Amino acid sequence: MLQEKNYIAIRNSQINYYKNVGLYYAENGSFVLYKPPGKLMTDLRLEEERHPPELYIHQQDRIVAIKELQAGFNRHISRSIKTGNVVAVKSTLCHLVEETLTEPRSGTLQALPETVDTLVSGYSKNPEIIKTFASISFKDYSTVIHSVNVMALTLGFCFYSKMSFYETKRLGLSALLHDVGKTEIPEKILRAPRKLTRKEFNIMKRHPKLGEYIIRVKSGIDGGIARGALEHHEKLDGSGYPQGIQHISFVGQLLGIIDCYEALTNEERPYRRAKSPLDTLKLLKTDVEAGKFDRKIFEKFCYSLV
Ligand SMILES: [Fe+2]
Ligand SMILES: [Fe+2]
Known part of the structure; x- marks a missing residue:
């Protein structure tokens, strides 16, 4: 039986950001692979919520997962700057920094220069x-x-x-x-x-x-x-x-x-x-x-x- 402490629950709003990590669901005390690494969840599946309500990543994939999340958040920030949604920019940025600060000694800070670049380029004219x-x-x-x-x-x-x-x-x-x-x-x-x-x-x-x-x-x-x-x-x-x-x-x-x-x-x-x-x-x-x-x-x- 797999141990629960080896798996970390993820937020549903973030499922679409994970490509290179596998996603798992819990069944009878075990964790079963749901989405294999290397594949994205399809938009249709996400829209219709045709997936288990709780999904998890393996502890070992933590750093890769943080980096995928950061990349997804960076894309989201860039889109929100273009649409003028300043509240979305700030809240996504806070999520990004929060994820980054959970493992700052593992190279996760390296995603932040790109974030700041996007913000400076996006707001320098305004x-x-x-x-x-x-x-x-x-x-x-x-x-x-x-x-x-x-x-x-x-x-x-x-x-x-x-x-x-x-x-x-x-x-x-x-x-x-x-x-x-x-x-x-x-x-x-x-x-x-x-x-x-x-x-x-x-x-x-x-x-x-x-x-x-x-x-x-x-x-x-x-x-x-x-x-x-x-x-x-x-x-x-x-x-x-x-x-x-x-x-x-x-x-x-x-x-x-x-x-x-x-x-x-x-x-x-x-x-x-x-x-x-x-x-x-x-x-x-x-x-x-x-x-x-x-x-x-x-x-x-x-x-x-x-
Ligand atoms: Fe301070
Ligand atoms: Fe300080």
């Missing part, structure tokens, strides 16, 4: 849309939604600053990946409904270095992209972490400002209400006055929001 992106909220605020929002705000900044395509894509990708190290921080710390204890915060402070390692070493994405992950919690007065440096890369400085702005405006916690954009900018301005953030980058970011 940058107003990317501004609305961060305000489309979904019920469960998570690292995934935060990362997608930080990326959208970063692209808004790049479009406003008339940066080159190349630079815009690099900064967008860096933004999307800035918190990837959080995938290795225990869930109970990430979701603690209260302020973190000193011990918990020290564990949380590991995420920039972990992120840099996952991006640069584990995924082979160039080091410039990983700087954003490594330095987004550094402050110009040296009071940040993990290294307490005062010479921070541009991407580290920009993401530091946008990361704080996004978290304060969107993240609602039992002990802290989300703030309005204006109140948040006022608060960040005091950090500029205190020498923590660069004034020019901050001002440019403010203008990019208008």
